[in-house]
Amino acid sequence: MDMEAAKYIGAGIAIGLGAIGPALGEGNIGARAMEAIGRNPEASGKIAPLMFVAMAITESTGIYSLVIALIILFA
Amino acid sequence: MKLEISLSPEILFHVGSIPVSNAFFWSWLVFAFLIVGAIIFGRSLKMRPSKFQNIMEMMIGGAYDFVESMMGDKKKAMRVFPLVFTMFFFIFFCNLLTYIPGQSAISLKTAGGVAPLFRAVISDYGLVFVMTMISVIVTQVVSVAVMGPLAYIGKFFNFTSPLNFFLGLMDLVGELAKVMSLSFRLFGNIFAGEVLGAVMLFLFPFLLPLPFAILGLLTAVVQPFVFSVLTLVFISMAAQSESGEGKNGESVSAA
Numbered sequence: 001m002d003m004e005a006a007k008y009i010g011a012g013i014a015i016g017l018g019a020i021g022p023a024l025g026e027g028n029i030g031a032r033a034m035e036a037i038g039r040n041p042e043a044s045g046k047i048a049p050l051m052f053v054a055m056a057i058t059e060s061t062g063i064y065s066l067v068i069a070l071i072i073l074f075a
Numbered sequence: 076m077k078l079e080i081s082l083s084p085e086i087l088f089h090v091g092s093i094p095v096s097n098a099f100f101w102s103w104l105v106f107a108f109l110i111v112g113a114i115i116f117g118r119s120l121k122m123r124p125s126k127f128q129n130i131m132e133m134m135i136g137g138a139y140d141f142v143e144s145m146m147g148d149k150k151k152a153m154r155v156f157p158l159v160f161t162m163f164f165f166i167f168f169c170n171l172l173t174y175i176p177g178q179s180a181i182s183l184k185t186a187g188g189v190a191p192l193f194r195a196v197i198s199d200y201g202l203v204f205v206m207t208m209i210s211v212i213v214t215q216v217v218s219v220a221v222m223g224p225l226a227y228i229g230k231f232f233n234f235t236s237p238l239n240f241f242l243g244l245m246d247l248v249g250e251l252a253k254v255m256s257l258s259f260r261l262f263g264n265i266f267a268g269e270v271l272g273a274v275m276l277f278l279f280p281f282l283l284p285l286p287f288a289i290l291g292l293l294t295a296v297v298q299p300f301v302f303s304v305l306t307l308v309f310i311s312m313a314a315q316s317e318s319g320e321g322k323n324g325e326s327v328s329a330a
Contacts (some may be wrong), residue, residue, distance in 0.1 A: 052293070054077035056301045057265075060256065070270065075082045 011069040018065020025058040080270055084199045086191035087183055097192060098199035099170070105196060116198040135136050145304075155310050158213065168296035169196035170265065174288075186244060197265040198259070205318055207258035210306040215250070218313035257305060264298045 033051040037044045077253050084096035116131070117276040124132060143152040170177075178193040197203060232273045268291040275284040 052297050053301055053304070056260075056294075056297045058259040061268065064256075064259050064265050065319075067259055067263040070080075070266065071082065074080050 007072055011072040014065050014072065015069040018068075019062050022059050022062035026055050029054050029058060080273060081199070082266075084194050085185070086187060087185055087190060087192070097190060097194040098196050101172070101193065102169070102196045102199070103200055105165070109165065109168065114120070137161065138163070138194070142307060144309055146314070151314055153313070155307065158209075159303045159307050159310075162210070162265065162306060163299045166197060166299035166302060167205075167296065170299065173269070173295070174292070183250070190312075195265055195269050197261060198261050198269050203253075203258045203262040206302075207254055210309065211250075211254055213311040214253075214306075214313050217310055221314055254310070257302065261298055261302050264294050268294055298329065 028053060033047050036047050084098035086094045086096050087100060088095055116128075120128065139152070139156055141150060142156045142159060146152040146155060172193075173195045174192075179191060181192045183192050184188050222230070231243045231247045233239040268287075271287055272284050272291065275287050
């Protein structure tokens with residue numbers, strides 16, 4: 001296997017495996033936020049921004065693997 | 076057509092022996108604009124506010140109330156607010172610059188080929204790294220000032236029992252990992268947004284990038300908020316007295 005092919009495979013595996021965790025986490029956050037809004041619709045204005053911030057932090061492990069994949073591909 | 080994506084910013088020209096990259100160029104433009112704007116705005120404050128002053132007062136007042144509710148102390152909040160809000164505003168402003176239409180079409184002929192004149196300022200890892208270092212160093216300085224230098228070192232090298240020694244070392248690793256987690260989060264999000272936009276533009280021009288641009292707008296607002304709030308949380312944790320040390324510190328540094 002030459003270097004170029006190994007690079008592509010490595011980047012694909014990095015981002016593919018790294019996307020699993022944040023996907024589960026963000027789905028969980030979204031589901032819980034929907035539940036909370038359903039139970040108490042007046043609180044949706046308070047819940048939504050907190051949900052976005054929590055999602056941004058959960059997303060970060062996925063972003064790390066994306067950075068790794070981009071470094072493998074372009075640097 | 077070939078996608079042109081590079082992790083490091085493109086170098087536009089040299090001043091003396093210092094290379095000036097496009098992200099560097101734009102960040103200095105933003106510095107100049109914000110500093111001059113702040114001076115002019117600060118001079119023209121009136122008791123009866125104009126429309127613009129009203130909006131700014133509302134924004135800054137709301138942000139200050141938020142910081143005060145996080146710090147739980149007016150004196151501490153006054154000290155930390157300028158740093159945190161400046162970080163937020165600078166990152167936010169830099170992110171908004173990427174939405175000027177047509178900026179990516181302008182390119183410059185340089186020694187190393189054709190380079191785009193504009194680049195999202197935050198997608199230069201150097202700048203993000205420096206801002207993260209400021210945040211981390213301020214946190215450590217606050218923690219030394221609150222705990223005293225001996226207790227600060229004792230937090231990391233604890234010889235009372237093997238378990239405490241191990242936990243202290245893990246704390247040290249956690250502090251070092253902050254540098255990477257904080258900077259990679261911001262840099263990765265903005266750079267990934269740029270790459271995603273370029274790839275989508277390559278696949279199906281004009282229409283396909285639009286939803287991703289809107290998604291990018293959300294990132295452009297949320298990421299500076301997350302960066303400055305995490306800085307705020309680190310500082311407020313360091314500023315607390317040593318009564319609750321270690322216990323609630325580990326859960327947040329893992330974020």
